Amino acid sequence: MMIMNPSKATPEGWGTLGSAILTFIFFWDLIRRYCPPELRLYVERSGRRISGFFNPTIQISIHEYIGSHMKPHEAYGIVEAYLSISSSKDAKNLKAEMAGETETKLVLSMDENEKTTDEFNGAQVVWISGKVPSPPQTSSFPYHRETEKRYYKLKFHRRYKKLITESYLEHVVKTGRDRIQERNRQRKLYTNGYSKSDWSHIVFDHPATFETLALEREKKEEIIEDLLSFTKGRDFYKRIGKAWKRGYLLYGPPGTGKSTMIAAMANFLDYDVYDLELTSVKNNTELRKLLAETTSRSIIVIEDIDCSLDLTGERKNKMEKSGETETEIIKKPSSRRDREAESGSQVTLSGLLNFIDGLWSSCAGERVIVFTTNHVEKLDPALTRRGRMDKHIEFSYCKFEGFKVLAKNYLNLEEHPMFGSVEDLMEKVKITPADVAENLMPKSAKEGPDECLQSLINALKEVQAIETNKVVAAAEQENHPQLVIEWIPTVQETRD
Incomplete structure (x- = not known):
């Protein structure tokens, strides 16, 4: 077959080349349409072999x-x-x-x-x-x-x-x-909130460490030892036949440091963080897909699990109160609000349990799963049992030892004459680490350690007065049931 030199080509030559190409296309189309599948496959294989011979x-x-x-x-x-x-x-x-x-x-x-x-x-x-x-965008999100x-x-x-x-x-x-x-x-902080079925990420640069946590020293040492044991347990988990993962349940009142603990764990382990927004997950299939796309050496976080979805056994409670079966409840005509809820996430408790410790939980290797909640009593026992949430960590109100950590963080103080007053008050009243930190934070350049500590003492006394008034009111109500006492809450009480 002669190769035409483009510089010497004539209109007649180009016409001949075009005819040859059209003839080849015509016969190739005939082969594809009318040849038996076996012959067509043989021709294609031969073509690939010939092509491979000329293209090494x-x-x-x-x-x-x-x-x-x-x-x-x-x-x-x-x-x-x-x-x-x-x-x-x-x-x-x-x-x-x-x-x-x-x-x-x-x-x-x-x-x-x-x-x-x-x-x-x-x-x-x-x-x-x-x-x-990428395929054309079809979502309205x-x-x-x-x-x-x-x-x-x-x-x-x-x-x-x-x-x-x-x-x-x-x-x-x-x-x-x-x-x-x-x-x-x-480290990276991933979320599924923007893309629903895919992870998006930003740089994770949270400065929290175990040293800056307002938590008792014994509890911090216990958690650190548990994390270190987990990171070194690859062979142990393999020997006992369990996926290399560990579940933590952090529970306690708002403002007690649960989210800060997660950041400290990520910095200590040098793990990426996957913040899973369950309400953005359409169904159990998408939940498994998101799990499969997480990497090893990561922390998967589901915050406020009691508020994310109806995973707290409320359907069972409704059936017990109404005497209806689950089938009857499903067939019962739903309200507009129910239909709107059904159009959102359809992740079930069963799907979440499979996410935590089912077959799909072993697809990504070394991982920590963390749940947080303000109301642990609302969670289904199947979700919180050992083996799923291996370690339960309670975050309570701030103790004096936690206050000393915050005083070191915010005021660079290890000792101060006013510490004694703070310790006496903290033994009598309940205040969250978040409220302690807010009072210790200087509000202006003129405020020093004395002013900040005095602000905290005033806040503690205010909380003490509120709790005392509540006790007196309860006693009066018990002695005089017909008496109705109306309270006007203070700023601190409203915040709590």
């Missing part, structure tokens, strides 16, 4: 996600870290990011649709970065967007196949992992 290039793809967008692929991050070392040599389009808060320079890596070359023991390879186009599905392609001559598959890829993995460990990796 072998290609390996590394996608960001495994399977149908279910789990981030560790190999993708390793290749990205490896290419951040060599890609700046000849790639023209690069993207830059800070490797960590303490870094003083940017880390460069290949941008999408860019390529770079690499050499290994005399073999030349080409790395190409790409991105699968303003922040919904499909997660970009990126990939890397490695191309090399087939004569280097053994060298690349046996030595070069091992070199890439080792170098990439070393590069990741060298970086001061920023």
